[in-house]
Amino acid sequence: MAVCAFVLPAQAQWITQSLDLKAGWNAVYLHVDASHETLDVLVGADQANPIQEIWMWQPAPATAQFVVSPQLPTSTGSQWVSWVRTLGPSSALRQVVGNAAYLVRVSANTPTYRWNLKGKAVPFQFLWSSTGLNLLGFPTPSGAPPMFENFLTPAPSLQLAAEIYYYLGGDLSASNPARLLTPRTYAVRRGEAFWMRSGSTFNRYFGPFEIDQGNSAGIQFRDRLSQSRFRLRNLTTSNLTVSMRLLASEAAPAGQAVVAGTPALLLRGDLNTTNLTHGFTTLVENTQTNTFALAPAGKPGSEVEVVIGLNRSLMTAAPGEVYGGILRFTDSFSLSERDMPVTAQVASNAGLWIGSADVSQVRSYLKSFQKGPNGVPVLGTNNAYVVSGVDTNMGPVVRSFPLRLILHTDNTNSYLLQRVYYGFSPATNLVNATSEALLDPNRLESARRISAVHLPFTPTNMVWKFDGEMRDGTNLTATVRLAHDEHASNPFLHTYHPDHDNLNATFTQTLASGFESFTVTRVMKLDFTPPASDFASITGSGETFSGVYSETVTFGAKGTETRSFDTQGYFLLHRINSVGALTTQ
Secondary structure, eight states, X not given: OOOOOOOOOSOOOEEEEEEEEOSEEEEEEESEEOTTSOHIIIIITOTTOOEEEEEEEOOXXXXXXXXXXXXXXXXXXXXXXEEETTTGGGSSOOOOOSSEEEEEEEOTTOOOEEEEEEEEEOOOOOOOOXXXXXXXXXXXXXXXXXXXXXXXTTOHHHHHHXXXXXXXXXXXXXXXXXXXXXXXXOBOOTTBOEEEEOTTOOOOOSSSEEEEOSOTTOEEEETTOOEEEEEEXXXXXSOEEEEEEEEEOBOOOTTSOOBOOOOOEEEEEEEETTTTEEEEEEOOTTTOEEEEEEOOTTSTTSEEEEEEEEOGGGOOSOTTOEEEXXXXXXXXXXXXXXXXXXXXXXXXXXXXXXXXXXXEEEXXXXXXXXXXXXXXXXXXXXXXXXXXXXXXXXXXXXXXXXEEEEEEXXXXXXXXXXXXXXXXXXXXXXXXXXXXXXXXXXXXXXOEEEEOTTXXXXXXXXXXXXXXXXXXXXXXXXXEEEOTTOTTTOTTOOTTOTTSSSBOTTSOSBOOTTSSOOOEEEEEEEEEOXXXXXXHHHHTTTTEEEEEEEEEEEEEOSTTOEXXXXXXXXXXXXXXXXXXXXXXX
């Protein structure tokens, strides 16, 4: 039968696991997933690689199919599936995955062979079977592995009941695998697999601490999420300190997506009770270590929730690019080393964004007049008071004024809309449309219309294109023009008032701009500012944008004179959906 590899979303947390193999049979446990390539390529294509066979142990799902002694690899057993060099593509085992044990046969008379297997890091997990033997490895430190006696000391019941077998290399026989009788001097090497059982004792001890994350693939922010949480739990009866360090991903193998960089991760800190915000620590790649002090198991403080955030504003690669890294956890007993892969995909800003601007300041244009010795303003030669200065500073208004903002972007071009309809199209796809007629008439109860009344209404629902780019540190600018004879939107026109209808005294001729009405030009600018320096604001920046709103309103009076007014305030935008196309027909 064929073995299917696990299907995971785009990942980029590559790491190399080194396995020292002897001539003959070796039991190995993989902490990496190398299913990106077949064994015919990983092993078979390398003539210098002495590996001849790889047998994967598949634990029986039913309790009736347990074993009482170490099994020989055989194609007749349902719990084994193999790759054989001489069979090549005809082998049932095509790829190797992580968190699995294998028997590997190396050519006879071969010196110790180091098999460097690059794959994606996987969080350690193993389901213990108390009905028979388990073939498994342990997530011990790769540099200085502990001896079995020390490793099992925090789990005295397992240490007392454990029955352990290991492979010597060479041919399989009645004494290979052999019973481990010297736990004090035999190291629990990372990547080595052992047959192990504990009688009727159920075991959950694979190291002094465990990580309860809930996702077998690790932390996956994908292109939308910006926070992830897990729990660190002490399994021993002693105080324990767990350390966490961020590691960079290795370069991706040939043919795999390039790793754009290490994700910018934050560790959430304590709550500030004054402003109800959380502080944070920026995780520094390869150098900084963060520690968590855990009380003995069963006591308050024996487990802690860890919240990891992602600063998407620092992910400057193109949309769709993947960042990857590894969070490595070790303990103060030097018994365990666990890797937590982290991946994040650069998000596109495409979609419908709704929000508002709060106009709270205007430019005053207050004139100061020159005064004579008697305190009376001085008249100039043109019989007008002499202006000594003009105050053009922004000043606060008595009450701020809200303006609704409707933006749509395909991540390249952004548009300002007067109204938008979003719902299902007749083809049952979610759409952002410029007309209700483009929606499914049978599903209008789930559709929505959003309007901005301060923008001119047009039958065709005109849109205004922004200049600029929608991201932190940049700005968007749109120009909205109100024609002097546009009765639906120009504020100077009152259709049924004879002094503001834009007609002459006999109502027979339309007047030009500047007599009763004026062309109005509104230049609206959105300056995107970085989020506030608290954990929630930084990690939430992928779905919200905020910054400074400014607008210049210009209109012309009689002749060539023009008047301009400047306003300013703040804006906030929220993404409603990520549909990148604006349906117009």
